[in-house]
Amino acid sequence: MRVGPYHVRRKEDDSNFFIQNVTFSLTTLSHYWNTKNFDLKNHQNTLFPYAYNILGTVEDAKDAIQDVLAKYQSINPAHIKNEMGYLTKSVINRSINIKNRKAKITMQKVWLPEPISTEKADDNLIGEEILSYSLLVLFEKLTTRERAVFILKEAFDYSHKEIAETIGISIENSRKLLSRGKLKLGAHKTSSPKNYSAVPSPHMENYIHAIKNGEVKLLGEMLSEDVALSADGGKDIKVIRELTTGKMATSNLLFYVFKTYQKSLSIEVSEVNHQPALLFFDGDILINCQVFEFENSKIRHIYAVIDPNKLKTFFR
Structure with missing residues (x-):
């Protein structure tokens, strides 16, 4: 299972984190995280690509992460052996639910993802887990679960067993969803969702x-x-x-x-x-x-x- 960073900038005189000027408000959670020795910044960095690639918008991705972190604050984590795995699973499923809800109210003929700058990221913070724009557009052809399975398998190297455990489906269903998603993407599907073509x-x-x-x-x-x-x-x-x-x-x-x-x-x-x-x-x-x-x-x-x-x- 592979995870990675994304473009983060921090304002020196503020306790908030910024993703392309999008603020994560930490006021209500900061004291709790500090007492729990919780690496909030690193967790947000890791979780963001999962939420954004499923949802296609920064604001919704931020909301999904905030919802999960706020809920995590209220539970007893003693029984959780893999904290990052638990949070990742929660963010993925929260993102799926938000995407399903948004799909029911979107009436536009053309809906495009929110753009993210991948040009000015620092070398160690390059958003390599952010998928190409064209692929995110094509994902609108897929159901939310097909989209989630494709992203987890092709972009994050999840096994079908891990996907099944993450989103609550069978291994066979995971395979079928991936196959169906690839069929819908058809000739537009590249060999890898991270094959970016440089243009002079x-x-x-x-x-x-x-x-x-x-x-x-x-x-x-x-x-x-x-x-x-x-x-x-x-x-x-x-x-x-x-x-x-x-x-x-x-x-x-x-x-x-x-x-x-x-x-x-x-x-x-x-x-x-x-x-x-x-x-x-x-x-x-x-x-x-x-x-x-x-x-x-x-x-x-x-x-x-x-x-x-x-x-x-x-x-x-």
Whole structure:
């Protein structure tokens, strides 16, 4: 069973921990953890990738972890032999429950994960357990249990026995859920959920140049024939079109959006969930995060996150 770190920053004059500026409030728990010699920071670091990869949002992941830690405070841990194993199992199942509840009330045609910066993490805090953006998007095709089984087996190297014990199913059911999940992902499934394809920076610079200068031919050469553009504005932002497919339609929309809404914004090249991305800022406010999926050096998919609730915690 393998676990790992994620991108954490700590504010020197505060007792709270930050994940990309998302605060874990420890006020009610700090005294308890100190008296129990409980390594809260390390536990949060370890638990976060499990919750985030299942839920796809930082806020919900944070809530799942907080719920589990608060409940753990109220029990007698003397009978628990493996504290980290117990907390991990609890966070996974809490995340599954939250995801199921959220799925029932989500009415959007396009729902995109909350982006996480994987570019500026310190060497020893790189979010290597955070899955690629494209894979998190594809996970929306799966049931919550299929998603959880796939993540635990393919990303965290759990055995089917460990998965069965963790989420309360049989070993055979775990195998079936994994097989069913892989079938749904189909040709989009990579050999490993952590196979990240590096894209040379000139690709992104050429894209910016084409968009800014209205160079239709250059942009067309960068897009695959079946390119798609997905946009998530959440509840607050009405996007022009949630899903656009095809080279011509996508190209026309990109030029229109830049000319109408993005011309005055500053653009930064970044890395989000281990994939190339563009960040559009109005001053210090992140307005749009575009995550790019490349195939054979061509842009295959652009994921545009415009929902302010999914951008407010992004670390610049």
